[in-house]
Amino acid sequence: MRYLPHTQEDIKEMLAVTGRTSLDDLFDTIPDALKTKNGLNLPDPLTEWELNDHMEKLASENIACKGYTCFIGAGSYDHYIPAIIPYLVSRSEFATAYTPYQPEVSQGTLQGIYEFQTMVTDLLGMDIATASHYDCGTALAECALIALRKNKKADKIAVSDLVHPSHRQIIDTYLKPAGFKMVTIGHTKEGRTDISALEAMDGIAGLAVQSPNFFGHIEDLAACKKVADSKKILFITSFTEALAWGLLKNPGSFGADLVAGEGQSLGIAKTFGGPGLGLLAGTKKLMRDLPGRLVGRTKDTNGEDGYVLTLSTREQHIRREKASSNICSNNGLNAMTAAMYLSTIGKIGIREIAQLNHDKAVYLKSILTSAGFEPAFDQPFFNEFVMKAPKNFKQKRAELINRHCMFAGLDLAPFYPQLTDHYLFCATEKVSRQQMDQLAKEVA
Amino acid sequence: MTRQPGTSGLIFNEPNVWDKSRDGRCAISLPRADVDRAPLDPALTGDAPDLPQLSELDVVRHYTRLSQWNFGVDSGMYPLGSCTMKYNPKTNEVQAARQGFAGAHPLAGEAFSQGTLRLMYELEQYLAEITGYAGVTLQPAAGAHGELAGMLIIHAYHAKQGRQRSKIIIPDTAHGTNPASATLCGYKSINLKSGPKGILEPDAVAAVMDEDTAGIMITNPNTLGLFEEHIKEICDIVHAKGGLVYGDGANMNAIMGVVKPGDAGIDVLHLNLHKTFSTPHGGGGPGSGPVAVTEALIPFLPVPRVEKELDTFKLVSDCPDTIGRMHTFYGHFGVMVKAYAYILSMGPRGLLDASRLAVLNANYIKDSLKDTLNLPYDRPCMHECVFNDARQKSYHITTMDMAKRLLDYGFHPPTVYFPLVVEGAFMVEPTETESKDDIDQFINAVKAIAKEAESAPEKLTRAPVLPKVTRLDEVSAARKPCLRG
Known part of the structure; x- marks a missing residue:
């Protein structure tokens, strides 16, 4: 096997040093009764070219192999990834390093993540961003746990039902075993969180609202903050489309205490939903409550600038059962990817791309309306919106996929049973007017 | 004596990326607008974030220089104990980058995602065979996340038995993630000293195991690098009091094809694809932490599950006893592709x-x-x-x-x-x-x-x-x- 360097001679010499005569002897401390008798029942090894054939065959069973037009977002977005991003991030010094526990030989990762933290705080208008989390859903669940730790008298988190359905399920998974509860706040007929419902609730430690919400609408975060403040609870916001902050007022400007977000839009391939990038930011006041790694700037013994992992007394390897979270590995390489992407598009590019996403979505909504769809809501949105489809659309949608590799919106009924025949559409900078016109023509 | 690999050489200073910024630069060619501008209400918009303004070469040089300050497995020997810094095969990266995988939208629907689902299904089967279990979930995003899933499964199991327990036994050799994961389930950690030989003594386990204890978390081989020789007896002691045994499989790299933890009586085991199965650590992630369980614990696995019906693969969420969802979609699929390619290559x-x-x-x-x-x-x-x-x-x-x-x-x-x-x-x-x-x-x-x-x-x-x-x-x-x- 090409990954195993030992010659028979090496093995003989090394066994001699250990005082053994065979490789089997190395496992003498394992009771015989436990040893696997007949080997592993796995396929025979493939050569690299056999592997290529096998994997391409598997990949070709996915529609994505042909390249497709994607009018679906819902937490995973089809944005353009500049060629330099995968090129740079696959440099093995980044990819094959461990967590930077030896900072002297990890300055590349450390400075890169420090810059990532800085750019994320700029993007969100927050004081502090962590070195990353798994995804938005798990980051949001951590925010809920922070709120509950900060307010020991409360045992509930109020979550808007326009927070991504999967994220709400994750929060539920994280909260239940410790005896905490998630209470859901409904939405108004305009498709925004019905924040007035919060006023009558007791025992709440935090309010979580997603903006742009799952329907794509921009929430009234100022109004949410006001209610959260009146209840003296933490205000948590989340988002699944990071590029929205190239255009919209950021959550920090509305006084968010904690922000959880998905960073997949920042140069990371969709890859069937993972690995993405969990973004987690907070106010200075909550610095010592944040989960996971943080990179800080310091000096070396010669007075030169350098970077280290810091504030680790919050973390599991020091605090064990009292840690602020159990997280160890995060999504570091994807955080590096996002930093590279943000440096590439820059201040000018992020504004232009964000505006383009919005422009295209507005165009798509208008031509779908002309094609017989009915807008479900009339609210400002970023790049996603909900349409009520004509009766025969379900079948047409399937044909569009098979004939044109075109994914026309996401059926919302499995997520919101009252929304039968409603579809969530998304347009990014990647779809052309021609593709949108084609879609409208096909479904009309 | 041969020369040591370490030497000095020219590397470059490099400032923070924003120090290289000049107003007006942009490292992406912006796409031509083919639809009309649709301005949003100015009350909703903010200033563009103050990101650096660079040319493409500025970006390339910045990150190339940063990378040169790093040490990876490809640079040299990386004998970091407990982290399994083995070679990360390059073909695995090629496989994961295939358009059919990297471009797959998670909500494209089962019918159009058969390749990804088949890969996940087969990887679950391979991991089950290697570890000796009946069921596997690939959803946890990292080792600690797998531990949390495992502990949630134990918690759900006791709840289903009608009586929750309050404690969990954790040996002094455990990773710090073990007690931190247990805390998230509301379990109090009972610290257990290992014996003079560096391994757990059955008597010591028996002395603390009672019917208010949910079980024990064991790393085997343990963090001293020693095989827990009494693992079977310890599992029997814990089971006799109605408890379950959690196995931290971070060190599975030592025993593939030698011992199956499922055969030793461990009920739940997590794996680190980024340790044992050769996927890169990426300077701290993303990893992947599958969890393997015995037949009795399959109903508690996170949803959605990947199932096979005739020759078609589907995602199933209708599992009344499940611990719920752990990840927005299905876990770190991109990492799974690499581990799958590794197993097939080996x-x-x-x-x-x-x-x-x-x-x-x-x-x-x-x-x-x-x-x-x-x-x-x-x-x-x-x-x-x-x-x-x-x-x-x-x-x-x-x-x-x-x-x-x-x-x-x-x-x-x-x-x-x-x-x-x-x-x-x-x-x-x-x-x-x-x-x-x-x-x-x-x-x-x-x-x-x-x-x-x-x-x-x-x-x-x-x-x-x-x-x-x-x-x-x-x-x-x-x-x-x-x-x-």
Whole structure:
């Protein structure tokens, strides 16, 4: 096997040093009764070219192999990834390093993540961003746990039902075993969180609202903050489309205490939903409550600038059962990817791309309306919106996929049973007017 | 003696990325607008975030220079104990980058995602076979996330039995993630000392195991690199009181094809695809932490599950006893592709050989260095061995000093000061992909450093001198945190 360097001679010499005569002897401390008798029942090894054939065959069973037009977002977005991003991030010094526990030989990762933290705080208008989390859903669940730790008298988190359905399920998974509860706040007929419902609730430690919400609408975060403040609870916001902050007022400007977000839009391939990038930011006041790694700037013994992992007394390897979270590995390489992407598009590019996403979505909504769809809501949105489809659309949608590799919106009924025949559409900078016109023509 | 790999050479200073910014630059060619501008209500919009403004070469040079300050497995031997820094095969990256995988939208629908679902289904089966279990979930995003899933499963199991328990037994050799994961389930950690041989004694487990204890979390091989020889008896003791055994499979690399943890009586086991199954660590992630369980615990696995019906694969969420969802979609699929490619490249014999050679390498280092460094538990080890600085203390030299000096010699240091049961631990895990020649060089380096500790200790206390920066002031970093530029 090409990954195993030992010659028979090496093995003989090394066994001699250990005082053994065979490789089997190395496992003498394992009771015989436990040893696997007949080997592993796995396929025979493939050569690299056999592997290529096998994997391409598997990949070709996915529609994505042909390249497709994607009018679906819902937490995973089809944005353009500049060629330099995968090129740079696959440099093995980044990819094959461990967590930077030896900072002297990890300055590349450390400075890169420090810059990532800085750019994320700029993007969100927050004081502090962590070195990353798994995804938005798990980051949001951590925010809920922070709120509950900060307010020991409360045992509930109020979550808007326009927070991504999967994220709400994750929060539920994280909260239940410790005896905490998630209470859901409904939405108004305009498709925004019905924040007035919060006023009558007791025992709440935090309010979580997603903006742009799952329907794509921009929430009234100022109004949410006001209610959260009146209840003296933490205000948590989340988002699944990071590029929205190239255009919209950021959550920090509305006084968010904690922000959880998905960073997949920042140069990371969709890859069937993972690995993405969990973004987690907070106010200075909550610095010592944040989960996971943080990179800080310091000096070396010669007075030169350098970077280290810091504030680790919050973390599991020091605090064990009292840690602020159990997280160890995060999504570091994807955080590096996002930093590279943000440096590439820059201040000018992020504004232009964000505006383009919005422009295209507005165009798509208008031509779908002309094609017989009915807008479900009339609210400002970023790049996603909900349409009520004509009766025969379900079948047409399937044909569009098979004939044109075109994914026309996401059926919302499995997520919101009252929304039968409603579809969530998304347009990014990647779809052309021609593709949108084609879609409208096909479904009309 | 052959020359050591570490040397000095030209590297470049590089400022923070925003220091290179000049107003008006942009490293992406913006797409032509083919639809009308649709301005949003100005009350909703904000200023564009103050991101750096660079040309494409600025970006490329910035990150190329940063990368050159890093040490990866491709740069040199990385014997970080407990982390399994084996070679990350390049073909795995090629496989994961295929358009059919990398471009797959998670909500495209089952009918259009058969390739990804088939891969996940088969990977679950391979991992079940390697570990000896009936069911596997690939959803957890990292090892600690897998641990949490495992503990949630144990918690859900006890709830289903009608009586929740309040405690969990955790040995002193455990990873810090173990007690932290248990806390998230509301379990109080009961610390258990390992015996004089560095492994758990059944009597000690029996003394603390009761009917209010949910179970025990065991790492096997443990973090001293030793196989828990009494694992079967311990599982029997815990089961007799109605408890379950959680296995931390971070060290599975030592025993592939040798022992199946499921056969030993462990009920739940997590794996780290980024350790045992060769996927890169990425400077801290993304990893992937699948969880394997016995038949009785399958109903509790997170949803959605991947199931096969005739020759079609589907996602199933209708599982009344499930712990729920752990990840927004299905876990780190991109990492799964790499692990799957690794298993298919190695085959059953290759995986067994990997474990055997990992254990050979560790024992070879242990026996070659035990006259140089103190070896608190002088017993046959598995895939890693734990020394400490007891002999160097008389020269006022610590484990940290030796670790930093190894950097000058061109090696990444071993894990230091873990496990906590060994004071000044120096934990070496070479992995199977290091050759005898490279290991001999490492052994020679450690011996040379031990000599320096006696004759020229300042070479160690001042180390490292070759990397871009010298030792960093971590105390000030934590006292006056500067977390953004």
